[in-house]
Amino acid sequence: MAEDLGYDIVLSTDHFTQKLAPTPALASAAERTRLRIGTIVLGNDFRHPALVAKEAASLDVISEGRFELGIGAGWARADYEPIGLAFDPPGRRISRLAEAVEVIRRCWAPGPFSFAGEHYHFDGYEGFPKPVQDPIPLFMGGGGPRMLRLAGRCADIVGISLELRAGTAEQLASEIGDAGTVLDRRIGWIREGAGERFDELELNVLLFGVEIGTPDGWERLARRFDTTPEAATQSPHLVAGSVDEVCELLQARRSRFGINYLAVNQADLVSMGPVVARLSGT
Numbered sequence: 001m002a003e004d005l006g007y008d009i010v011l012s013t014d015h016f017t018q019k020l021a022p023t024p025a026l027a028s029a030a031e032r033t034r035l036r037i038g039t040i041v042l043g044n045d046f047r048h049p050a051l052v053a054k055e056a057a058s059l060d061v062i063s064e065g066r067f068e069l070g071i072g073a074g075w076a077r078a079d080y081e082p083i084g085l086a087f088d089p090p091g092r093r094i095s096r097l098a099e100a101v102e103v104i105r106r107c108w109a110p111g112p113f114s115f116a117g118e119h120y121h122f123d124g125y126e127g128f129p130k131p132v133q134d135p136i137p138l139f140m141g142g143g144g145p146r147m148l149r150l151a152g153r154c155a156d157i158v159g160i161s162l163e164l165r166a167g168t169a170e171q172l173a174s175e176i177g178d179a180g181t182v183l184d185r186r187i188g189w190i191r192e193g194a195g196e197r198f199d200e201l202e203l204n205v206l207l208f209g210v211e212i213g214t215p216d217g218w219e220r221l222a223r224r225f226d227t228t229p230e231a232a233t234q235s236p237h238l239v240a241g242s243v244d245e246v247c248e249l250l251q252a253r254r255s256r257f258g259i260n261y262l263a264v265n266q267a268d269l270v271s272m273g274p275v276v277a278r279l280s281g282t
Contacts, residue, residue, distance in 0.1 A: 001269065001270075002033075002035060002269060003033045003034065003035050005269065005270070005273035005276055005277065006273070006276045006277045006280045007035065007269075007276055008035065008036055008280075009035055009036035009037065009038055009068070010026070010029045010033070010035050010036075010037055010038075011037075011038045011039065011040040011070070011263055012025050012026050012037075012038075012039050012040070013039075013040060013041075014039060014041065014042045014043050014046065015043075015076060015078075015079055016078070016079050016082070016083065017078075022039050022042065023055050023058075023059065026038075026039070026059055026063075026067070027059060027062050030059065030062050030063035030066060030067075031062070034066075035066070036063075036066045036067070036068065037059065037063055037066055037067050037068075038067060038068035038069070038070055038139060039068075039069060039070040039071070039139070040070045040139065040159070040206070040263060041070035041071050041072040041139060041140070041141065041159070042069070042070060042071045042072070043072065043073075043074040043079060044071055044072065044073055044074060044093070044096060044097045044100050045073075045074045045080070045085060045088075045093065045096070046074070046079070046085075048120075049099075049100040049101075049103040049104050049107070049120060050103070050107060050122075050125065050127065052069075052071065052100070052104055053103070053104040053107030053108060053127045054107070054127060054128070054129075056069045056104070056108075056131070056136055057107075057108060057127065057128075057129045057130060057131040057136070058129060060131040060132050060133055060136050061129050061131065061132055064132060065131075065132035065133045067131075067133070067136055068136060068137040068138070068139055068156075068157065069104070069136050069137070069138055069139065070138075070139035070140070070141075070157075070159070071097070071100070071101065071104075071138070071139070071140060072097065072140060072141065072142065072147075073090065073093040073094045073096070073097040073142070073147065074087075074093055075164045076164075090144065090146075090147075091146065094146055094147055094150060095118065095119070096119045097140075097150070098150055098154070099115075099117040099118065099119050099120050100119075100120065101138065101140070101154050102115070102117075103115055103117075103120055103122065105135060105138075106122075106127075107125070107126075107127025108127060108130060108131050108135055108136065109127075109135075110130070111126060112124045112125055112126040113125060113126070137156040137157060138154065138155045138156050138157070139155060139156070139157040139158075139159060139204070140154060140155035140157075140158060140159070141155075141157075141158055141159020141160065141161050141204065142159070142161055142163070143160070143161045143162040143163035143164065143175075143186060144163040144189075145189045148160075148186055148189035148190050148193065149189050149190070149192055149193035150193060151190065151193065152189070152190040152191065152192065152193025152194035152195075152198065152201070153193040153194065153195075154193075155201070156200075156201065156202065157201065157202040157203075157204055157261060158190050158194075158201055158202070158203055158204065159204040159205070159206065160183070160186050160187070160190075160203060160204065160205050160236060160259070161206070162175045162176065162179060163175075174225070174226055176208050176209065176225045176235060176237045176238065177221070177222065177225030177226060177227030177228075177231055177232050177235055177238070178227050178231050178235065179235045179236060179237055180231065180233075180234025180235045180236060181231070181234070183234075183236055183257060184257075187203070187257060187258070190203070202260055202261045203257070203258050203259045203260060203261060204259070204261040204262070204263060205236045205237060205259050205261075205262060205263070206237060206262075206263045206264075206265075207237055207238070207239055207262060207263065207264045207265070207268065207272075208225075208237045208238065208265070209221045209224060209225060209232075209237065209238040209239070209240075210238075210239055210240075210264060210265075210268040210271055210272055211239070211240035211241075212239075212240075212241070212242070212243065212246060212271045212272065212274070212275070213242060213243070213271075214240070217240030217241060218232050218233055218240045218241075220240070221238050221240055225238070236253060236257070236259060243274045243275055243278060246275050247275055247278050247279055250262065250275070250279065251279075
């Protein structure tokens with residue numbers, strides 16, 4: 001369905017909820033469609049980076065070079081506490097992620113390598129298989145200054161998200177509606193990390209709320225995310241209006257902020273279809 005509607009990529013999340021595991025699900029998608037595949041995003045603490053590198057390279061081989069690796073520091077307490085995994089402070093999780101990203105890329109490179117970090121140690125290890133792409137595009141994101149500077153420095157695609165220190169879904173919902181108030185600041189942190197390579201980055205936003213063709217769409221979104229209609233219109237995570245109005249809004253956000261990579265939840269796949277078709281020219 002996504003392919004028929006004009007989407008470019010199918011993305012898998014990574015939570016211990018009622019969903020398929022990312023690797024087999026994406027392998028199936030790669031065999032059934034010509035869409036790109038990717039993760040949005042793997043929790044770094046759930047897997048050793050050698051395993052992440054191996055599974056990512058395997059998906060890239062299976063898909064003939066259509067995979068992108070999204071990886072993050074983890075944010076939801078509900079993924080950690082029920083299975084007895086320590087939910088470390090954000091700084092420690094981000095430090096561990098920074099090492100993991102370096103290790104993963106070295107696993108994809110030719111030849112064996114050694115690495116001695118605070119969190120990971122490798123001694124003469126060589127990753128296999130090697131990916132088709134050189135390298136696999138890396139997707140990272142977040143909402144705080146340290147995570148966004150790291151993403152700007154290391155990633156090819158940066159997801160502009162929320163700063164979820166409490167690690168709860170309630171915090172996620174409460175911050176989506178007012179995210180526009182700090183959007184410029186977050187892009188500034190990305191720019192600080194990226195330096196001269198900023199213009200080479202793709203900037204991603206996940207649309208959490210979509211109302212297409214409903215006359216009171218912004219009011220509905222404001223109630224859903226506990227904010228005002230005025231604030232909702234400024235949030236990069238929300239869209240409402242007719243197909244023409246949503247297309248104009250997304251084009252304006254691209255011109256103003258450089259946001260050029262949008263993701264939608266499965267529930268909004270069909271309703272966003274006409275917008276995707278219009279903007280992709282299909």
